[in-house]
Amino acid sequence: MAAEISLIVNGEPRRVAFGSSIADLVAGIGLDPKKVAVEHNGEIAPRSTLADVSLSEGDVLEIVHFVGGG
Amino acid sequence: MTDTVSDSWTVAGRTFRSRLIVGTGKYKDFEQNAAAVEASGAEIVTVAVRRVNVSDPKAPMLTDYIDPKKITYLPNTAGCFTADDAIRTLRLAREAGGWDLVKLEVLGEARTLYPDMRETLKATETLANEGFLPMVYCVDDPIAAKQLEEAGAVAVMPLGAPIGSGLGIQNKVTVRLIVEGAKVPVLVDAGVGTASEAAVAMELGCDGVLMNTAIAEARDPIRMARAMKLAVEAGRHAYLAGRMAQRRYADPSSPLAGLI
Numbered sequence: 001m002a003a004e005i006s007l008i009v010n011g012e013p014r015r016v017a018f019g020s021s022i023a024d025l026v027a028g029i030g031l032d033p034k035k036v037a038v039e040h041n042g043e044i045a046p047r048s049t050l051a052d053v054s055l056s057e058g059d060v061l062e063i064v065h066f067v068g069g070g
Numbered sequence: 071m072t073d074t075v076s077d078s079w080t081v082a083g084r085t086f087r088s089r090l091i092v093g094t095g096k097y098k099d100f101e102q103n104a105a106a107v108e109a110s111g112a113e114i115v116t117v118a119v120r121r122v123n124v125s126d127p128k129a130p131m132l133t134d135y136i137d138p139k140k141i142t143y144l145p146n147t148a149g150c151f152t153a154d155d156a157i158r159t160l161r162l163a164r165e166a167g168g169w170d171l172v173k174l175e176v177l178g179e180a181r182t183l184y185p186d187m188r189e190t191l192k193a194t195e196t197l198a199n200e201g202f203l204p205m206v207y208c209v210d211d212p213i214a215a216k217q218l219e220e221a222g223a224v225a226v227m228p229l230g231a232p233i234g235s236g237l238g239i240q241n242k243v244t245v246r247l248i249v250e251g252a253k254v255p256v257l258v259d260a261g262v263g264t265a266s267e268a269a270v271a272m273e274l275g276c277d278g279v280l281m282n283t284a285i286a287e288a289r290d291p292i293r294m295a296r297a298m299k300l301a302v303e304a305g306r307h308a309y310l311a312g313r314m315a316q317r318r319y320a321d322p323s324s325p326l327a328g329l330i
Binding site for chain 2: 009010011012014029030031035036037038039044045046047062063064065066067068069070
């Protein structure tokens with residue numbers, strides 16, 4: 001049985017396979033990584049490194065994009 | 071005669087022809103928003119940074135309707151009440167878009183959305199040190215504007231009236247004093263409600279005007295966007311032309327000599 005880890009993504013609990021990268025998470029949600037920015041445990045995760053960073057149990061992620069505003 | 075084409079303005083080394091910056095909030099839908107931006111002639115739009123809805127990742131996005139390759143996205147920090155929140159938001163914005171030209175606003179309270187100048191100044195210094203080019207929403211205070219400029223603001227953007235109020239430019243004296251004292255561009259940000267008020271901002275010598283609600287909440291936003299474009303151009307021309315002196319009494323325009 002594949003092990004899973006628990007994350008908090010945009011304030012909501014989410015489970016991903018053990019060993020997943022941030023890029024795996026973003027793709028798993030169905031997002032285009034070119035249109036979003038990711039904060040990983042309070043630090044910016046540069047887009048070029050998303051595939052290299054493995055997620056750990058309890059990690060907190062914020063995934064944001066541009067919306068209408070004044 | 072100064073034509074519009076040659077009358078450009080430059081902020082942090084980037085030159086723009088349109089002196090109108092428009093927001094992208096409060097529109098009925100993305101189509102109307104995109105049409106209003108087109109009608110306004112704006113080359114810069116402000117955008118907010120918010121969480122992606124992870125339960126609906128295929129929902130349409132702003133970038134599908136307003137192409138960031140054609141229109142400069144100016145990420146804002148609307149909704150931030152501390153310097154730390156604003157800085158965090160803009161770090162994410164830079165990663166999302168790759169831009170360092172940003173709009174900083176740090177709000178003091180929800181009722182007036184007046185800027186918290188202590189936090190705004192602190193955030194301006196930090197952002198400038200991190201290589202950002204912050205255009206800064208501020209009070210209409212010539213001293214505060216100078217302090218922001220010294221801290222690294224690439225433009226100062228005093229409010230004309232509270233955000234979203236449409237009350238027009240309440241203090242023309244302080245806006246003019248900011249314009250006279252500033253070495254960076256000055257844009258009225260917030261308070262414009264209709265076209266004549268945009269013209270007033272430009273007649274005071276501002277480099278530009280930033281607005282959202284005045285267009286988005288008009289009965290016909292696309293027509294109002296066009297009105298604002300014309301008003302900003304008209305106000306700019308009037309400023310460059312140099313208005314006549316005011317007199318207390320009448321002065322006839324037709325000659326008095328030769329009256330029958």
